Amino acid sequence: MNKFFSTGLLGLLSFTTASLAQDYYANARAQWFKKAEACKPALTLTEKRPQHIVEIANDTTAFQHCRAVQVAPATSLDTTSFGDKKEIILDFGEHITGHFSFAVRTTGLAADGPLRFRFTFGEVPAEVSVPFDPYPGILSRAWLQDEVVTVMHVPDTITLPRRLAFRYVKIELLGYSPYYQFNLHDLKCMASTSVTTWPEPLPPTTDPIIRQIDQAGLNTLKECMQTVYEDGPKRDQRLWIGDLYLEALGNTYSFKQHDLTKRCLYLLAALSDTTGHLLATVIEQPVPRAQDKQFLFEYALLYNVALKDYLEATGDRTTAEDLWPVAKKQLDIVRENMRDNGLMDYEKLEETWWVFFDWREELHKEAATQGLAVFALRESYRLAELLGHEKEVADLPALIKKMTKAARKHMYNLATGLFTGTTSEQVSYASQIWMILGGIATPKEGQRALTALRTIPDVCRPGTPYLYHYYIQALLDCGMRQEAKQALATYWGGMVEKGADTFWETYDPQDDFLSQYNFYPLNSYCHAWSCTPVYFIRKYPEVFQR
């Protein structure tokens, strides 16, 4: 896909060798990594116990047609022989990220043979109900949380090595001796998060649905805040710049654990490509390493916005100064991929960069690219101003002006009031959203465009909560407060009404089974980029807390 070298910890180790000249951040990288590690938060562990034994009922009115029905308190497990049950499903009553353990003991005669279990963990009921094999998904089958465990000696207490993200656990007995009885007891999960504080509750006058959304949003963010901002504690369990940006927004308005943001910003810088460009994602375990060649256009630029936000939230100039060279370097992505006429050269950009915006294959991304580029330039210039580095990026004001003018000339349809790309007439939410966020559309034009969207039958809608976040922001930026509240209450409230206690990676109100991975149990049902109601509700109390 591109010509860049891979990096990572092995790369770090070689920074002191003769190959240093090839590395853009040769002198700073090791120090950044050290600072990132110094900010690594301790995890708070809390013991969680199952609440109920449940059955999963097939119910076409329920989310994904699966409804968890309580049949007994979980404590009843302690006193019954598991050999008689063979299979049960437990509900822990809330989403948990952590290490699961259980104990087995005989209830009479000595254990004369080993036991074998399959444990299947699910964030949503369907995951403990739908068969995983034959496996149709396009990501690793190993993401699915089913673990087969042999217990050679009874009694014993077993902790599954894998960290899990779940609310439900199905336990199937796959092997047992007919010559003794046993039961399972002391089932628990040591839940982990790096969150230590909890924000003030919302005023009691806040709408109930907003309160519920806020709670689920806080839960989502809390579960994703581990030793980095993870995208999802089930999958991918790692730091992506796009998720970091939104999580940091949520964190600033809730838990305020800014050191985690600082850690992630340093980590991404330390593990950036040798060309100086950021890689979109860092895999933290077993040692932090960037995913080589994973260049994602918007994410690299949103890093700058996250850094500016961090500086504004904390006043931590040291970090911002440390990382300013990184932000400055990312701006080249815009400069080097722009045509003379002030429009982003989308075709050229795509040769090197993944341009994401949303999980919608049909989305035409030209206009959104232009809008996001201008948004990022504006925010980056603001960062330069805060640090007094305007001279280093003195070309930006003219560049922003030129790009804005070009977009208005080539991408704005005065008749319809809608923005489109130059090579496609597709009307999409993404295009309008980013033209508004980039300040290319005036608030009034933005209102007109966002309102017009509703009348276009084949409009390209948001496919993820990720883009939906920017939609809410665009509504607010255009002063469409009531619409913003309504949209948030409808979209995130829709998940709540379908039983979400954490927000999902993918949510299409019309299709419970939508999956980017060709298998909906593989979706993450606690996903960072869905947590932002936490931010909206608290940043705009006059809109959401009335």
Place this chain on the structure above:
Amino acid sequence: MNKFFSTGLLGLLSFTTASLAQDYYANARAQWFKKAEACKPALTLTEKRPQHIVEIANDTTAFQHCRAVQVAPATSLDTTSFGDKKEIILDFGEHITGHFSFAVRTTGLAADGPLRFRFTFGEVPAEVSVPFDPYPGILSRAWLQDEVVTVMHVPDTITLPRRLAFRYVKIELLGYSPYYQFNLHDLKCMASTSVTTWPEPLPPTTDPIIRQIDQAGLNTLKECMQTVYEDGPKRDQRLWIGDLYLEALGNTYSFKQHDLTKRCLYLLAALSDTTGHLLATVIEQPVPRAQDKQFLFEYALLYNVALKDYLEATGDRTTAEDLWPVAKKQLDIVRENMRDNGLMDYEKLEETWWVFFDWREELHKEAATQGLAVFALRESYRLAELLGHEKEVADLPALIKKMTKAARKHMYNLATGLFTGTTSEQVSYASQIWMILGGIATPKEGQRALTALRTIPDVCRPGTPYLYHYYIQALLDCGMRQEAKQALATYWGGMVEKGADTFWETYDPQDDFLSQYNFYPLNSYCHAWSCTPVYFIRKYPEVFQR
């Protein structure tokens, strides 16, 4: 099945309470347990590496129709992507008991998702070829050695928690990411045994087949000698008196690690039933515990023989004196289950005791019971003599005489020269064997009976190497040396010729698929009771080493 209380470590802990009066060995038990633990051997660990990548060919001329065919050296695994292979079978070149570990590493891009493998370990090729499910076996499915492992982070090194017994391992890739390549390396097994010395080699003039049998016998015994004499390192991984007796015979003539025998004798005594009777088997993990209610007639009596053998081999009078009360108590099994006419009351015996002798459902056990009882009385009296305790068992000589006379009167057919039970005309190897070993048949009568067996079309043959051991001993006791050598070379040599490097739990030359558990992959293929050629070959060099 019986009225006895269960015992075990929990029982041990209560020996100091008011319930002491109910316990036959109240004052000695804790001390015995302490002595057993003091003799617990350290395990010697040896790193073993796979030798070859093999394929299992379907071959009706091969044992269980499976032949392992070498296709590449195992080292070729280090340099090839496992994602391209998806499944391989490795041959470690020898039977190993221990902990298996492996490492995974990427061969390029960072690992962006977890891996999932199934490892299937087999003592024989069929175990890594035959599907385990749907599972038809009658013991726990969990005995089968297939383990599913998720590797969440790459690189990593994983040690499977379960101790394994295997020569072959099949590795199947069940989950992987399409976005990176990886390979498996550093596959190894830390092989464990408590054997530290190796006996002198046999003279070079010994028949090749005898030398091969001896080698496989030594391997079998070595693999079973862990922190107790196990019956089989794959299954059941525990101490049975019957196996102990034969393993101790083998050990006395090979490794001479008598402390392991001592440990097992003390452990069985410490964990015997509160009535004073021995339980047939001790499960060592997680804490030593006898299998409650598992009363096995011959095994309880063979304990006495093993104790006598131990004293003769070591001269350790302290241990023999300590455990003499246990041996003395077991004699009551004979006294209390004998009719006035001097015959064992087989029906009464069976109400309380499992009478085993062999895995042959059709075997009529009355005559063997009589023979074994007399054998045990004789050996126990010899033990009393060695310790000077004849007066405590002064009834034995008369009892032996009476039982011998009764057997000769009621169970010996002068016309055929064969022994049978009183309620069945079945002619079996077991009946002749035990009448000979009990000294009820004279050597000459024994010769006649053993010779006659070959001419009986529907004779009940031995079903296990366990009974075959006693058959060889009976042949030797009757002076049928050539026949003994021939039988040993044919039976154990048959296993060697079918590829055995350790001897099997079950071996019927006519039926490779015979299983007591309704599923031949569940059979143990390294089984203690099959190790005794080691003893015969060295105890009778004039027969086997010519």
